[in-house]
Amino acid sequence: MSTVRGTALLGFKAFCASQGIDPASALAAVELPEDPLDARLSGAQFNALIDLCAQRSHNPLFGVQFGLRQGTQSLGTLLYAMRSSGTVGEALNLLTRYFHIHSDGALVQLERQAGNALLLYDVTDGTFISVRQTVELAMGIASCLLRELLGHAWQPKSLLLRHSAPANRLAYRALLGVAPRFDSPVNAWVFDESLLTTPLSTTDARYQQLARQHIDELARVTLEELPSYLQKRLRNELAHGPVTLHDMAEYMMISPRTLQRYLRAQGSGFQALLDQTRRSMAARYLCDSSLSLTQVAGLLGYADLSAFSRAFTRWNGVSPQQWKQRMQHLPR
Structure with missing residues (x-):
């Protein structure tokens, strides 16, 4: 059974309220505690919660909008280590290496193809049949991360999504700056490979070392x-x-x-x-x-x-x- 850190629901209650949903009722419906932030959540419950909220709010964009509202705060210590990296590429390599600490039922990868960089995301827990909302939430967070790392240089070429297009597909451009290509073979943000060499502001080297030691301890695979x-x-x-x-x-x-x-x-x-x-x-x-x-x-x-x-x-x-x-x- 896969798990997700409780911090994945940072800002959940406020966002639910903005969508006309009672957050306590939604959490109870999937048997999650009313205060889930300090818990290790079942991946199945997390996926079911986001899907349920999309249904109750009658908003098919619930997942991506929640991801954009939440931003990068749920990444915790990993985000600080990434900010301490020398370049954007090094920061994203840290994300791919340690993302399983945040969620062990999903996979993040960075690939280079014909001058493009692809930041890929996949829900690997095979017990979920539909993952549309969870994937879009993650891609929303990824958009915030890339914008945070690159600033005005963040100009995506495309967003690839495995699932089929909804009726209101044009709404994605207003939210993300690009219209997704649905029914793609992967879920990925695609951008110019040269952006990976963009330098990041350096921070305390000692803090960076401590942050990496911490996530290394969590990342030991048995x-x-x-x-x-x-x-x-x-x-x-x-x-x-x-x-x-x-x-x-x-x-x-x-x-x-x-x-x-x-x-x-x-x-x-x-x-x-x-x-x-x-x-x-x-x-x-x-x-x-x-x-x-x-x-x-x-x-x-x-x-x-x-x-x-x-x-x-x-x-x-x-x-x-x-x-x-x-x-x-x-x-x-």
Whole structure:
């Protein structure tokens, strides 16, 4: 089960009030305490809370607006360490390395592609089917972070979102300065790669050292966390093609045999984790996006649609088409 730091709900009550929602009632509906800031929240409860608030407020932009209102304050110690970095690129590398302290059910990555930088975000907890609101909340926070680090130099090229476009898609431009490209293969802010070299104002070097020591202590990964870590890597790599045990072992700089032994010690195995990851990603794509089944098959690393359809039917007892039709008739 994934978790989120309670600080992810900083400013939640005031924002709910501005949206005409009773925050105490919303928290109680998902079985969260009335004062959640000092708690470690269940990722499922957090995701359900943001989704519920979007429904109760009749505001499909609730998530992104809450992210923009909250800004970077929820990142806590990690934000101070980032501000102490030498460049924007170094700051974002810290974010990708330590974000799991803030939320261990999501993954942040920084990639460079053809002169562009991509700050990517993905909810890796496969138990959630729809994550539209949570993703948009995170992208709103990321927008605030990049604007804080870059100032007037922050000029995004595009915002990519995996889920399908809502009816009021033009409202995003007013909020974010850019109209998102929906039904994209990833969730990402895209901007000029040269901005990564932008220098940041230096701060107390001793404070920076203490901040990094603190997050290093929190970031120690145990053997028990290996299956979850591996699933995060699988989610990132599957869109680029089939992923094998050998690929993952090479990335982790251990032998395939050692990786399998570690996974067996945790009651799991590579193929089981691969199936679980594909199954949860498939459900999310079919629920949240308008991608074709052939596109979904490719994003899950299948060679063709028939291979994906056979696997999906084995997991769920119905074909992808039948499953999607059932989901469309459920209340959302």
